Amino acid sequence: MGLTIGIDVGGTKIAAGVVGTDGQIGARSHRDTPAGSVDETAKAICDAAAELIAGHDIEAIGIGAAGFVSSDRSTVLFAPNLAWRDEPLGARVQETLGLPVVVENDANAAAWGEFAFGAAKDxxxxxxxxxxxxxxxxxxxxxxxxxxxxxxxxxxxxxxxxxxxxxxxxxxxxxxxxxxxxxxxxxxxxxxxxxxxxxxxxxxxxxxxxxxxxxxxxxxxxxxxxxxxxxxxxxxxxxxxxxxxxxxxxxxxxxxxxxxxxxxxxxxxxxxxxxxxxxxxxxxxxxxxxxxxxxxxxxxxxxxxxxxxxxxxxx
The missing domain is CATH 3.30.420.40 (ATPase, nucleotide binding domain)
Known part of the structure; x- marks a missing residue:
């Protein structure tokens, strides 16, 4: 698989980037996080990703979100700083953008980044x-x-x-x-x-x-x-x-x-x-x-x- 998009959803900012198989980030996009609205947050995530999809051949999207993420890596069960409660975030984004979507806890995603490409890659x-x-x-x-x-x-x-x-x-x-x-x-x-x-x-x-x-x-x-x-x-x-x-x-x-x-x-x-x-x-x-x-x-x-x-x- 080639290029994928990684999205880090914070309490105030959504950061997205195109990531290659070597872990390097190419193009980036950002949006403010409308933390009080489930629908607006999902829209902002899709907008940030769509901006990158327009210029790249993207094969999948990964979203890192603070909170509890279901075992199927699709539903945010609970987020302490956002309005997500049993929110089918993966399905919503996938339906809008037409690409496979994986949702993961943000700390787990950061740990995997360090494991795959950072301090723990060996x-x-x-x-x-x-x-x-x-x-x-x-x-x-x-x-x-x-x-x-x-x-x-x-x-x-x-x-x-x-x-x-x-x-x-x-x-x-x-x-x-x-x-x-x-x-x-x-x-x-x-x-x-x-x-x-x-x-x-x-x-x-x-x-x-x-x-x-x-x-x-x-x-x-x-x-x-x-x-x-x-x-x-x-x-x-x-x-x-x-x-x-x-x-x-x-x-x-x-x-x-x-x-x-x-x-x-x-x-x-x-x-x-x-x-x-x-x-x-x-x-x-x-x-x-x-x-x-x-x-x-x-x-x-x-x-x-x-x-x-x-x-x-x-x-």
């Missing part, structure tokens, strides 16, 4: 953890994407790590993403600043702000890169949470490689090193088992688009 067993506003993830075992009986496997961010802990957007308490995500990083940074900590006040100064409410994850990362002690400590603590959670993930899936992606991965070794230290410290039976490698994702924001296109090709 392994058969991998875990990809995307650490952004929350935590997403994908697992590949024996070269196959793990989807589970109902298509909703590998929701890694909702593994419970603190019984009775912070309330999560999923409704549960103590989910991993409440402690190892961009939101958690910002929450802790603001809490330190609001407590009157002199170190946190200095961090705000490095960030060029005075109001803790203005603090963001990229600001903390930038301050840490500049050597600010408070920001470095915040990222070190985030890395510890990431590493400890990954130790549990490794006992489940025994990957040969763990890939870290998402916005927080922009901090590089400031998160990766403490994550690896924590992982090595708490991994069960660590003296008697092989340890996976760690790496940073290579495809950036294009991973989901590239992965969705390749899944459509293979499907």
């Amino acid at each position: 392994v058969e067993h991998m875990v990809c953890l995307t650490v952004g506003t929350g935590i997403g993830g994908g697992v590949v075992i024996d070269g196959e994407l793990l989807r589970g009986e109902h298509g909703v496997a590998a929701e890694l961010g909702h593994m419970r790590v603190v019984p009775g802990g912070h309330r999560c957007g999923c409704g549960a308490r103590g989910c991993w993403e409440q402690y190892a995500s961009g939101n958690a990083l910002v929450r802790e940074g603001r809490a330190q600043a609001e407590s009157g900590s002199l170190a946190a006040a200095q961090m705000l100064g490095v960030c060029g702000i005075s109001d803790p409410a203005e603090l963001s994850g990229p600001m903390i990362t930038k301050a840490a890169a500049a050597g600010d002690a408070c920001a470095i400590e915040l990222l070190d603590d985030l890395g510890r949470w990431v590493g400890e959670g990954l130790a549990s993930i490794a006992t489940l899936f025994d990957p040969s490689l763990i890939v870290l992606g998402g916005g927080v991965s922009a901090a590089g070794d400031l998160v990766l090193k403490p994550a690896k230290r924590a992982f090595e410290r708490v991994l069960p039976a660590k003296q008697n088992r092989p340890h996976p490698g760690f790496g940073l994702a290579l495809l950036g924001n294009d991973a989901g688009l590239i992965g969705a296109a390749d899944l459509a090709r293979r499907h």
Whole structure:
């Protein structure tokens, strides 16, 4: 199969691209996401794809969407930031455009992109953890994407790590993403600043702000890169949470490689090193088992688009 289209549906933007068999993106198109309307969102997806179809010989379309996707890779069962509830998205787009359509969870699509063309292209067993506003993830075992009986496997961010802990957007308490995500990083940074900590006040100064409410994850990362002690400590603590959670993930899936992606991965070794230290410290039976490698994702924001296109090709 030749060219396919990958579409990454976000809460504010729909990004589409023509992807070749080598994983390279040719032409691109974009649309705003009308998140409050099921019909308008489907139309925007079709419009973005149709723009690309007009100039290329396209054989299939892959859509990466945040939320639960059915085992037949067609229906979005639930999306936290869009109006989809049991939405037959694949069938709607296929009917409009006349091409085969595959729908996949966006984190799964990103993981597959890294597996097929990115940091994990030379392994058969991998875990990809995307650490952004929350935590997403994908697992590949024996070269196959793990989807589970109902298509909703590998929701890694909702593994419970603190019984009775912070309330999560999923409704549960103590989910991993409440402690190892961009939101958690910002929450802790603001809490330190609001407590009157002199170190946190200095961090705000490095960030060029005075109001803790203005603090963001990229600001903390930038301050840490500049050597600010408070920001470095915040990222070190985030890395510890990431590493400890990954130790549990490794006992489940025994990957040969763990890939870290998402916005927080922009901090590089400031998160990766403490994550690896924590992982090595708490991994069960660590003296008697092989340890996976760690790496940073290579495809950036294009991973989901590239992965969705390749899944459509293979499907």
